[in-house]
Amino acid sequence: MREIIKARNLTYKYPDGTKALKGIDITIRSGERVALLGLNGAGKSTLLMHLNGTLRGEGELEIDGLKMNKANLNKIRSIVGLVFQDPDDQLFLTTVFDDVAFGPINQGLDQNKVMERVKDALEAVDMLWAVNKSAHHLSFGEKKRVAIATVLSMKPKILALDEPTSNLDIKGCKSLESLLINLEQTIVIATHSLDFAWRVCDRSVILSSGEIIADGPTRKVLTDEKLLTSIDFEIPLSALLNKV
Secondary structure, eight states, X not given: OOEEEEEEEEEEEOXXXXXEEEEEEEEEETTOEEEXXXXXXXXXXXXXXXXXXXXXXXXXXXETXXXXXXXXXXXXXXXXXXXXXXXXXXXXXXXHHHHHHHHHHHTTOOHHHHHHHHHHHHHXXXXXXXXXXXXXXXXXXXXXXXXXXXXXXTOOSEEEEESTTTTOOHHHHHHHHHHHHTOOXXXXXXXXXXXXXXXXXXXXXXXXXXXXXXXXXXXXXXXOHHHHXXXXXXXXXXXXXXXX
């Protein structure tokens, strides 16, 4: 698998002086599903927001061979689809169709291609039935799916999700897990849920105070009791049940 994300000495400081990232080095290969794990303030969402240039720090960052800079920003944003934690931040038009079509229209695609993209994206998240509905009349879990569809309609190579299980019930989480496992994109997920990471991601990266303290196969990282205890985590229930 080829390298699709590469960061070297990536550093970011918020305007108040808080150092959110402290020399991050990470390489992610095409097709991987990677969990970014850590407590609040660990830097996982900050790192995620760098992948499409929403935040810009110091150091080196390459996305699909393109250096993160002003000249490449639009191209990189077509490669990296970012799904926000709150779907209401992503859904703002009259109907689900309008929301999902917004990206392809702004990519300059013709009407037939836009229609095809909307249909494919909504089918991928099992939400085609809602195409003419207002997103604001949907359940929170359904909104999450539509938010993902707004990104999928732009055919990104990388899907970056910020706390995708936040405020979802058990049924919604299971549905989201099934969806993500079956997508072909490289997937990077910032999440608090170790169980979700265990079931969805083949690789887990743990951040603490803006630094990577562990990076490896999920089955190894999330069964390292000493490591997890050091950051006030516990071995996820899914891992314990897997041993029974």
